[in-house]
Amino acid sequence: MAVSRNWVCPHCDRPQTIIDQQLSVKHHRLIILESKYTNPGITAIAMACSNLSCRELTLKVSFGEGEWRSGGEFVVPKAIHKFDLMPAFSFRAQPAYIPAALREDYEEACKIRDLSPKASATLARRCLQGMIRDFCGIAKATLDQEIKELRKKLDDRTAPSGVTHESLDAIDAVRKVGNIGAHMEKDVDLIVGIEPGEAQMLIGLIEMLFREWYVERHDRTNRLATITALAEEKKKTIEELKAGL
Ligand SMILES: [Zn+2]
Incomplete structure (x- = not known):
């Protein structure tokens, strides 16, 4: 199984380029002759994070049909089943300044995505409703009404800074897929049937909005604080120079 050298650690979300010392790929042939699989084998992949404050291991195992390379090496070129062992599910670590309730709903949604998409x-x-209530300050009876109100605020230029037409268009695009839109007109806590891929699509939307709303607001605030501090320092220097004249 090929491993991409450009990798994002699932524990700390730090992008990095994997070098040989951080990676172990081992193929193992299963000595089982009586099964429907030809040369069944497993591949164990371990990756170590180079971020000094993380250094976690990511461990994945895959199962597939193997073959022998010309040098006699047994490899499993294509996986039939993949298993994430460490971490046991994949989600992007979200920064602590995003409200805990939203992060918990998001992480839980990722954990059970394959077990229970509904x-x-x-x-x-x-989680999406929580974000619109927290970040945009809009609370209505249904998520659908809240999204419509947010669109109105955006058109009236009264939406919070960071909420763009692009983010609203992304919400609307996801709403048009399968049953998602219909579900938004119901109570968000009601568990309703969904179509394949809908859970992942909603998770992708939430990750995008975390980034566009919370992370960008945090970065903007930090940049502003740096500029303000710099301006204060310059002002002080000028005053000191003037006093010295
Ligand atoms: Zn890491």
Whole structure:
């Protein structure tokens, strides 16, 4: 199984380029002759994070049909089943300045995405509603009404800074897929049937909005604080120079 050298650590979310010392790929042939698989084998992949404050291991195992390379090496070129062992589920670590309730709903939605897409989508919708209530200060009876109100605020130029037409268009695009839009007209806590891929689509939307709303607001505030501090320092220097004249 090929491993991409450009990698984002799932524990700390730090992008990095993997070097040989951080990576172990081992193929193992299963000595089982009586099965429907030809040369069944497993591949164990371990990756170490180079971020000094993380240094976690990521461990994945995959199962597939193997073959022998010309040198006699046994490899499993294509996975039939993949298993994430460490971490046991994949989600992007979100910064602590995003409200804990939203992060918890998001992480839980990721954890159960494959086991129970219906419950995962329910949590993702609740998280989306929580974001619109917290970040945009809009609370209505249904998520659908809240999104419509946010669109109105955006058109009236009264939406919070960071909320763009692009982010609203992304919400609307996801709403048009399968049953997601219909579910937004119901109570967010109601577990309703979904179509394949809907849970992942909602999770992707939440990750995008975390980034565009919370992370960018945090970065903007930090940049402003740096500029203000710099301006204060310059002002002080000028005053000191003037006093010295
Ligand atoms: Zn890491």
